[in-house]
Amino acid sequence: MTTAVEDVMHLFPAPPRLLALGEPTHGDNNLLTLRNDLFRRLVERDGYRTIALESDCLLGLLVDDYVTGGAGDLDAVTEAGFSHEWGQFQGNRDLVRWMRAHNEGRPPADQVRFAGFDGPLEIHAAASPRRVMTALAESTGYPEPIDHLLGDDERWTNPAAMMDPTQSVGRTPEAKELRLLADDLSARPAMRPDQDERALLYARTATGLLRYHYWMADPSPDRLTWLLGIRDSMMAANLLALADRGPTLVFAHNSHLQRAKSAMRMGGRHLEWWGAGALVSARLDYGFVASAVGTIHEHGVGIPEAGTVEGHLYAYPEEVVLTAGRDLPAGAVRRESPWYGYAPLDPALLTGVDGVVFVRDVTPTTSASARTGPR
Structure with a gap:
């Protein structure tokens, strides 16, 4: 166990071609800041040059053009370059700002790149072709x-x-x-x-x-x-293409990145399917670090119960904890969430998790119209 998320590479014998960092809820400031800090360290120490987010792959081209020196301004690019209105999240704006500043004056081969890897699919509709x-x-x-x-x-x-x-x-x-x-x-x-x-x-x-x-x-x-x-x-197809470019940090909901089958209830039915993480992990060197949280008080998520994975991690006094998946307690029970926008870790899936980043207390988002349910 460590409190330095930058030590994530200690979980792997070598830097994976695709390093996936999951999140249990969308738009949290703590998790976005943690992701940004991790990406900077991966760029500086481990040769990563691309970050891929769960956002429209076509809109992401606007952000990539901007961070590699294209015209435009931050407000316009973040508004138009993210789907699901996620350009309003401060952490995403901070990421785009840092990437453009980092690339200034650097040759193309040494620049960092941005990508969306989701399809042009909003929760309420699919795009026109x-x-x-x-x-x-x-x-x-x-x-x-x-x-x-x-x-x-x-x-x-x-x-x-x-x-x-x-x-x-x-x-x-x-x-x-x-x-x-x-x-x-x-x-x-x-x-x-x-x-x-x-x-x-x-x-x-x-x-x-x-x-x-x-x-x-x-x-x-x-x-x-x-x-x-x-x-x-x-x-998965977009991630495999990005892996051909070079080492990439992937950030999305845990359910898309896990190696096990994904499942959810929709339309009154229990649905199961193979997610992107499961598909790409069968094809190349893939590392998956899930995120978990303790409290989300603004949505009624209180201190986690004893016997859950989150309850075990909440017992540590540190605000952020990084642990290997194999070090988590066997026989834990799944936490129940009072809010649809937060998905606790499923202990049955931990065998396919290389590590877990635990954030003790989640602070409210600064987005004016954040929509943080699973997508």
């Missing part, structure tokens, strides 16, 4: 118009389609033709010896997004399981 299909067509030189296939964006982003498949346009003739076109265009950058990184991103996102819309229109009982699995498969 217009943005990514237009970018894919332009990057591959496709000459034909596609507006007649796309139609109105509002058809694609209809919030009612999230729970009602009859409201989705994902299986219309136009949508099926778009899926075939996206598949054909995706082969073009993949067949080039000098594969263009952004064209490949557009290709992955277009095919994944149209697949997601297709299953939104599915009336079967497996519909929600398919949607959850497709989202994490898109995340």
Whole structure:
């Protein structure tokens, strides 16, 4: 056990290609500051050059352009460059500010990079494929118009389609033709010896997004399981591409990064699927450090009960504790959360956790409109 989160590398025989730091709730100042401090140390000591967040992969290109010296100002970039309104979190703004300052005057090979690795999927709707299909067509030189296939964006982003498949346009003739076109265009950058990184991103996102819309229109009982699995498969594909670039720090909800199967209740059903962490850990050198918290008083989460993992860690007086997963008590019970936006650690999943960062007390977020439920 240590109180220095920068000692996270002591958990591994060598720096993993992808180091994943999970969070049990979104938007907490303490966890975001801890993440930022860890990333700086990884850059300075361990050769990491990319940080990937659970945010829209296409919007993330705006942030990456900015931190590598592009035009713009911090307010505009953080507002437009994050999904889920997470650009309002002070920790994310601090991260972008530090990355741009760090890169100033450095050659491109030594600059730090930003990436979103989530699909263009909000909790209430999936995006229209217009943005990514237009970018894919332009990057591959496709000459034909596609507006007649796309139609109105509002058809694609209809919030009612999230729970009602009859409201989705994902299986219309136009949508099926778009899926075939996206598949054909995706082969073009993949067949080039000098594969263009952004064209490949557009290709992955277009095919994944149209697949997601297709299953939104599915009336079967497996519909929600398919949607959850497709989202994490898109995340995993983006992480594998970032790993090809070099050592990367990944930050997202614990449920997306764990090696075990993910599970949740939605629409009155218990759903299980393989998350991004499980998918990428089977392919490359992957390290997973989960985060846990003691109290979140603003949401009624009090001192953790004895016998839980959080209760064991809360017994230490330090504000922050880092411990190896193997050192946590066997036979712990799962903590119950009174707030939907916080997911306690599941003791049954600890065998797939390399380490746990425990933050004793969580302070309120400074975001004016923070939405911190699981996404």
